[in-house]
Amino acid sequence: MRAYRLIAGMWLRSTMTYRASFALTAFGNFAMTALDFVAILLMFSRIDALGGYALPEIAFLYGLSGVSFGLADLAIGSMDRLGRRVRDGTLDTLLVRPAPVLAQVAADRFAPRRLGRVLQGGLVLGWALTAVDVAWTPAKLALLPLMLVSGAGIFAAVFVAAAAFQFVAQDASEVANAFTYGGTTLLQYPPTVFARELVRGVTFVVPLAFVNWLPASHVLGRPYPLDLPGWTAFTPPLVAVACGAAAGLAWRAGLRSYRSTGS
Amino acid sequence: MDVGSWRLYTAVAAGGFRRYATYRVATAAGVFTNTVFGLVLVYAYLALWDEKPQLGGYDQAQAVTYVWLGQALLATLAIGGGGIEDELMERIRTGDVAVDLYRPVDLQLWWLAADGGRAVFQLLGRGVVPFVFGALVFPASLPREPSTWVAFLVAVALAMLVSFAIRYLVALSAFWLLDGTGVTQMGWLVGFFCSGMTLPLNVFPGTLGEVVRALPWASLLQAPADVLLGEADPLATFAFQAGWAVALLALGRLVQSAATRRVVVQGG
Numbered sequence: 001m002r003a004y005r006l007i008a009g010m011w012l013r014s015t016m017t018y019r020a021s022f023a024l025t026a027f028g029n030f031a032m033t034a035l036d037f038v039a040i041l042l043m044f045s046r047i048d049a050l051g052g053y054a055l056p057e058i059a060f061l062y063g064l065s066g067v068s069f070g071l072a073d074l075a076i077g078s079m080d081r082l083g084r085r086v087r088d089g090t091l092d093t094l095l096v097r098p099a100p101v102l103a104q105v106a107a108d109r110f111a112p113r114r115l116g117r118v119l120q121g122g123l124v125l126g127w128a129l130t131a132v133d134v135a136w137t138p139a140k141l142a143l144l145p146l147m148l149v150s151g152a153g154i155f156a157a158v159f160v161a162a163a164a165f166q167f168v169a170q171d172a173s174e175v176a177n178a179f180t181y182g183g184t185t186l187l188q189y190p191p192t193v194f195a196r197e198l199v200r201g202v203t204f205v206v207p208l209a210f211v212n213w214l215p216a217s218h219v220l221g222r223p224y225p226l227d228l229p230g231w232t233a234f235t236p237p238l239v240a241v242a243c244g245a246a247a248g249l250a251w252r253a254g255l256r257s258y259r260s261t262g263s
Numbered sequence: 264m265d266v267g268s269w270r271l272y273t274a275v276a277a278g279g280f281r282r283y284a285t286y287r288v289a290t291a292a293g294v295f296t297n298t299v300f301g302l303v304l305v306y307a308y309l310a311l312w313d314e315k316p317q318l319g320g321y322d323q324a325q326a327v328t329y330v331w332l333g334q335a336l337l338a339t340l341a342i343g344g345g346g347i348e349d350e351l352m353e354r355i356r357t358g359d360v361a362v363d364l365y366r367p368v369d370l371q372l373w374w375l376a377a378d379g380g381r382a383v384f385q386l387l388g389r390g391v392v393p394f395v396f397g398a399l400v401f402p403a404s405l406p407r408e409p410s411t412w413v414a415f416l417v418a419v420a421l422a423m424l425v426s427f428a429i430r431y432l433v434a435l436s437a438f439w440l441l442d443g444t445g446v447t448q449m450g451w452l453v454g455f456f457c458s459g460m461t462l463p464l465n466v467f468p469g470t471l472g473e474v475v476r477a478l479p480w481a482s483l484l485q486a487p488a489d490v491l492l493g494e495a496d497p498l499a500t501f502a503f504q505a506g507w508a509v510a511l512l513a514l515g516r517l518v519q520s521a522a523t524r525r526v527v528v529q530g531g
Contacts, residue, residue, distance in 0.1 A: 025448060028445065028448035031452055032448070032451070035456050038456070039456075039461040043311055045468045046318060047311065050307075050314060172292035173292070174292040175295055178295055185303050185304075189307050193306050193307055193310040194303075
């Protein structure tokens, strides 16, 4: 953690040297993700419901997915650079330093501009909370922060697992995008939109459904995807921990298999 | 153009093609990612067209085809970045561009050739597989007449020209700004939205729809898609695309000569 803080702090200072550039790229991050939502708004200028979900409900899913993913992306979104480090041999530098390699790789090129994405997701979520028609109970209120933290944890595990895969396929950082960026795009839409097999895949194989679909079904009083039992809405923290453990194992296996390029 | 320079630019284009063809694993990874994104979007679009059949004049099969076309052309037209503009910008930033300016070749044509080679590789290496996958797994709307396919390929070629012309202008901004990250990002942003990557432009409502369909980015995805789907007159589409290509390439030339005359190149 200390190593992560130090390295991230260094990149933070380096970013803040060029404040105008930081402001512009943070805004770009904000606007890029905001356009996704504009596309959804444009859809809703022609329709009243998508997959049976009204606009505030979709915004709720969108905001949860956006903030969770944004937090994970902010914390360790630079891990896709690992493949390059394996290829050009600069990973060796990290191995000889007296700090955990994972912390170093995660903090590498820490990019505060990614706050733009968190902010955008947060704004949509805020609007959704005022617009959805929900009878709030203590359990539903407690679920909110739980969803965001667990969701960020699940996405973070996906980032780490994808990085571990890059030890094997050094050139394939884009595969990670399918699960990270592709995953967050998927979660912006209700589960009713997708084919059953796809929903099964993102519930049991890569458990993205626990980021928002399942807990949000409880909050919105919607049928659960795949007719899962009601208590599954409260399992995201467990799923996040399990994913984290699995990703950690994958990471260690990957790191152990690492052979330097030797150049 | 005389035979010698024709041969030169062909060689540059072939070099661009081969260079990207080297990264086989990265290409496979890109194909995978495009296919996954295509899947997510197809289901979203199917739900949308379920709700509103004939939205934007498309039926469901046309909407599905549009999605896979977008995934096929995303890397080809570098709508989300990844074209040669990053390299050109880097050369401008470091001052290496001074060397390029001394060469007895035309700077704009040189980069156009390199980007053309890249685009053709991305179309074949990254575009075909997701498109074929999509057409096999989902109900697609594909033309039967070979002439429509030929017209589609012409529209794609013109789209490549317009795409390059826009990105060349973005890259030249580095002569003044040095750090072009912000401009590049804005370029993607506008490109994504106004090319119809996020949503087909004919679904955009009212005046907004009319405006985006008149902008150059409409040449990128919407124009070839409408030619393939039989929704647009090919000749009128070509004229629209060629008009923007000529205008933007000419503008690039103007900016380029202004940059080389006025700007002091970095370096020691």
